[in-house]
Amino acid sequence: MRSQRxxxxxxxxxxxxxxxxxxxxxxxxxxxxELQAERLAEQFVTEATAVEAEVFVASNFEAARQQxxxxxxxxKAQRIVCTASSRVAALEVESLVPPGCTVQSxxxxxxxxxxxxxxxxxxxxxxxxxxxxxxxGTLVELSGSGRGRLVSxxxxxxxxxxxxxxxxxxxxxxxxxxxxxxxxxxxxxVTFITGPSRTADIEQILxxxxxxxxxxCIALVD
Amino acid sequence: xxxxxxxxxxxxxxxLANPQLQRALDASTRRLSxxxxxxxxxxxxxxxxxxxxxxxxxxxxxxxxxxxxELETRLQERGGQVFWAADDAAACxxxxxxxxxxxxxxxxxxxSMTTEEIGLVAALVRHGVETVETDLGEFIxxxxxxxxxxxxxxxxxxxxxxxxxxxxxALGAKPERxxxxxxxxxxRALREKFAHADLGISGANFAVAETGTxxxxxxxGNARLSTSLPRVHVAVMGIEKVIPxxxxxxxxxxxxxxxxxxxxxxSYTSFITxxxxxxxxxxxxxxxxxxxxxxxxxxxxxxxxxxxxxxxxCGACLNVCPVYRKVGGHSYGWVYSGxxxxxxxxxxxxxxxxxxxPFASSLxxxxxxxxxxxxxxxxxxxxxxxxxxxxxxxxxRLHFRRKARAIRAWAIAMRAAWTYxxxxxxxxxxxxxxxxxxxxxxxxxxxxxxxxxxxFPLPAVKTxxxxxxxxxx
Numbered sequence: 001m002r003s004q005r006x007x008x009x010x011x012x013x014x015x016x017x018x019x020x021x022x023x024x025x026x027x028x029x030x031x032x033x034e035l036q037a038e039r040l041a042e043q044f045v046t047e048a049t050a051v052e053a054e055v056f057v058a059s060n061f062e063a064a065r066q067q068x069x070x071x072x073x074x075x076k077a078q079r080i081v082c083t084a085s086s087r088v089a090a091l092e093v094e095s096l097v098p099p100g101c102t103v104q105s106x107x108x109x110x111x112x113x114x115x116x117x118x119x120x121x122x123x124x125x126x127x128x129x130x131x132x133x134x135x136x137g138t139l140v141e142l143s144g145s146g147r148g149r150l151v152s153x154x155x156x157x158x159x160x161x162x163x164x165x166x167x168x169x170x171x172x173x174x175x176x177x178x179x180x181x182x183x184x185x186x187x188x189x190v191t192f193i194t195g196p197s198r199t200a201d202i203e204q205i206l207x208x209x210x211x212x213x214x215x216x217c218i219a220l221v222d
Numbered sequence: 223x224x225x226x227x228x229x230x231x232x233x234x235x236x237x238l239a240n241p242q243l244q245r246a247l248d249a250s251t252r253r254l255s256x257x258x259x260x261x262x263x264x265x266x267x268x269x270x271x272x273x274x275x276x277x278x279x280x281x282x283x284x285x286x287x288x289x290x291x292e293l294e295t296r297l298q299e300r301g302g303q304v305f306w307a308a309d310d311a312a313a314c315x316x317x318x319x320x321x322x323x324x325x326x327x328x329x330x331x332x333x334s335m336t337t338e339e340i341g342l343v344a345a346l347v348r349h350g351v352e353t354v355e356t357d358l359g360e361f362i363x364x365x366x367x368x369x370x371x372x373x374x375x376x377x378x379x380x381x382x383x384x385x386x387x388x389x390x391x392a393l394g395a396k397p398e399r400x401x402x403x404x405x406x407x408x409x410r411a412l413r414e415k416f417a418h419a420d421l422g423i424s425g426a427n428f429a430v431a432e433t434g435t436x437x438x439x440x441x442x443g444n445a446r447l448s449t450s451l452p453r454v455h456v457a458v459m460g461i462e463k464v465i466p467x468x469x470x471x472x473x474x475x476x477x478x479x480x481x482x483x484x485x486x487x488x489s490y491t492s493f494i495t496x497x498x499x500x501x502x503x504x505x506x507x508x509x510x511x512x513x514x515x516x517x518x519x520x521x522x523x524x525x526x527x528x529x530x531x532x533x534x535x536c537g538a539c540l541n542v543c544p545v546y547r548k549v550g551g552h553s554y555g556w557v558y559s560g561x562x563x564x565x566x567x568x569x570x571x572x573x574x575x576x577x578x579x580p581f582a583s584s585l586x587x588x589x590x591x592x593x594x595x596x597x598x599x600x601x602x603x604x605x606x607x608x609x610x611x612x613x614x615x616x617x618x619r620l621h622f623r624r625k626a627r628a629i630r631a632w633a634i635a636m637r638a639a640w641t642y643x644x645x646x647x648x649x650x651x652x653x654x655x656x657x658x659x660x661x662x663x664x665x666x667x668x669x670x671x672x673x674x675x676x677x678f679p680l681p682a683v684k685t686x687x688x689x690x691x692x693x694x695x
Contacts (some may be wrong), residue, residue: 003306004308005306007306007515008308009287012461013287014523015519015523016523021285047486051485051489112503115504116451116504120417138487143499143502143504144501144502149446149504150450171472175468175472186435188494188498188499189449190492190493192490192492192493194485194487198441199358199441201359201376202362202401203246203380204253204375207401207405210408210444211409211446212490213443
């Protein structure tokens with residue numbers, strides 16, 4: 001008996017007997033406008049705000065810390081889980097919340113079950129995005145050690161830091177840079193986050209926070 | 223026999239007779255169309271982008287074995303497992319035995335037309351695996367034991383009151399009428415499922431051959447949860463979804479969300495390449511990709527219909543189709559609806575089983591105009607019509623004999639000015655005699671179709687030619 005693989009491939013090959021092989025002309029991407037860094041930041045803020053994210057442009061890191069303190073208070077954060085990035089560590093989140101709040105790093109759990117329980121119970125997740133796309137207001141997160149794809153997903157509020165240096169004009173330019181960087185090691189999960197979780201499945205009326213965070217706060221830092 | 227007495231006609235009549243459904247269909251398709259137009263307007267190179275997408279699909283499908291095997295190799299290098307399925311049964315068996323092998327009791331599924339196509343949920347339930355739809359619209363549909371109504375908006379036909387009653391009955395939730403509160407009920411019910419699920423199931427909008435990556439596009443976050451919480455993730459995709467590389471992916475991502483909902487990008491786009499790597503804290507331990515044929519190679523073997531496989535399932539053609547907007551999704555009788563359903567369903571099911579669908583079109587071709595990958599829907603519909611007609615020639619000859627007689631009479635009337643004038647006078651006299659209060663309510667014989675769903679207005683008292691003559695004098 002032929003395997004399913006052979007059956008499908010045979011059928012596909014047989015289906016294409018009429019095709020005259022044409023050389024594939026590689027994609028020529030249209031030239032992207034060269035945007036200045038300042039313009040990029042401005043565009044990112046406009047686009048992210050348009051998809052219901054809250055964006056804060058920090059003049060320095062301390063300003064970003066204070067904004068995170070403000071966001072945590074505003075959303076009455078009690079249980080916070082953070083990724084282990086150095087920028088997130090530099091926030092010193094423990095010092096930004098009143099005593100009694102728990103602040104845990106995804107790397108600091110004894111077992112996977114404990115990590116998952118904490119993530120499911122968290123009311124705020126804090127992560128650092130690896131990149132951002134200006135023309136769609138998108139955050140990009142790569143999976144890898146110390147990161148974790150659940151921090152930006154399970155809690156009802158997601159606070160993200162992103163560096164201006166990692167701001168790309170659009171997804172095409174990001175893909176090109178990403179391919180070069182990841183030639184030997186494509187991340188098992190890359191996630192584009194464009195605004196909070198949303199649905200319009202009941203009567204076509206926009207509702208935020210259906211499965212993922214309903215609140216997305218982004219601090220743009222240097 | 224095209225559109226004489228089919229399930230399509232029965233369902234269509236039912237939908238037309240339901241005013242609430244008519245309002246919902248009209249409002250939602252209009253909203254999505256307007257959003258699409260606005261999103262498209264701000265892309266300067268939209269037409270070039272569409273042409274690009276068409277060329278990429280054409281090239282990839284003409285070289286499909288090469289890209290499928292490249293996808294397979296790259297994914298296996300990254301620890302993923304690939305299963306080729308010739309048909310729905312093979313795909314369902316593989317996933318069911320995977321569930322049994324991994325001891326899965328509960329699986330969570332994100333929205334995927336392909337899993338709907340193969341009847342995966344029912345197959346898993348038969349094997350004792352509880353399977354929960356997690357997209358809000360699909361969840362509602364599953365609780366109501368129905369099928370999706372629209373490719374991107376499955377529960378478009380349900381009102382908030384109906385959803386509230388459904389949640390109270392099926393989930394024991396307290397009665398709610400606010401949409402935000404209903405959404406939170408679903409969030410809580412489904413979080414419980416996500417937390418305990420052993421198996422996560424998703425579709426794939428695209429698969430990138432050069433790195434073995436699948437791409438899942440969504441707004442709610444349920445696909446992210448389904449693909450990162452359970453310890454096994456299985457993705458099901460039709461073999462036509464593969465594209466060569468990331469540059470090509472960029473073209474499709476710019477087109478898809480804009481065409482589907484008018485967004486630049488959906489809230490979440492996940493690019494998944496195999497299971498979690500050493501050192502990663504989360505993500506599935508096993509990743510399986512099912513490459514599904516299920517009739518696709520048959521469409522591929524038919525050069526005239528091959529572009530059916532270019533479709534990226536954005537649903538834009540549904541929203542502009544004057545037939546879909548009236549008869550709704552269930553009339554098409556299977557998973558795929560609207561103009562694309564009218565060519566996909568006969569292709570996948572076999573030309574005989576859905577032969578009437580290509581006739582459910584006014585051939586206005588708004589569908590082809592909005593298609594982001596330039597699927598030539600007019601040609602595809604006409605091809606299928608010609609085939610259905612050829613096959614049913616004898617039956618059709620009978621059907622058309624009466625029409626032919628009417629057309630001969632028309633030809634006589636049109637032959638000379640005096641016969642035309644006379645025929646016009648006769649027709650006006652006859653219509654006026656049949657009318658009540660200025661409207662013709664019913665017409666006999668071949669003309670009955672016109673007045674079945676609407677009234678016919680009386681012709682103007684003065685003809686155009688009469689007015690023209692008076693003007694000149």
